[in-house]
Amino acid sequence: MATSNKDSRASRPKAQQIQFENSKLFPVIIEELQKGHTVKLNLRGISMRPFLEDRRDQALLTKLNDPKVGDPVLAEVGPGHYVLHRIIKMEGENVTLMGDGNLRPEYCTKADLRASVIGFYRKGRQTIDRTDGWKWRIYSWIWMRITPPIRRWPLAFHRRIWLKIFKPKRI
DSSP, X not given: OOOOHHHHHHHSOOOOOOOOOHHHHHHHHHHHHHTTOOEEEEOOSSTTTTTSXXXXXXXXXXXXXXXXXXXXXXXXXXXXEEEEEEEEEEETTEEEEEOTTOSSOEEEEGGGEEEEEEEEEOTTOSSOEEXXXXXXXXXXXXXXXXOHHHHHHHHHHIIIIIHHHSOOOOO
């Protein structure tokens, strides 16, 4: 007796989500990136708002590749403390990072940069918004010119009004 596709899907076990501590997960991810693989990472946290949303968007990471000011990167800013932020300044070996939703920078060295970001899967879409694409470059150009004292206003609007009207769908 043959079963329909609908019946076989219903009998499959549901995927189980497992969460790991960043200090345990990221070394494994970095090892895979060093082997030449790419990694799709579910984003957690609000430090990259308003463009990226907690538990909604995903980043596609690759082995570190010639990071420049404006590029989003995965960095280890303290032992076992990883962030995915944008590079806002590079002076010699020193790197200044800031999340788009942050008002204060974080600091590390070039040796602490772990991965480059190829792009982001936003709003549940299956197509990637590439970091070298026109859309991301325009967002970046505008946002990086808004200084933290002024940045607080659009961030407050986004948090207090926009997100109440347009609730983000979580993955």
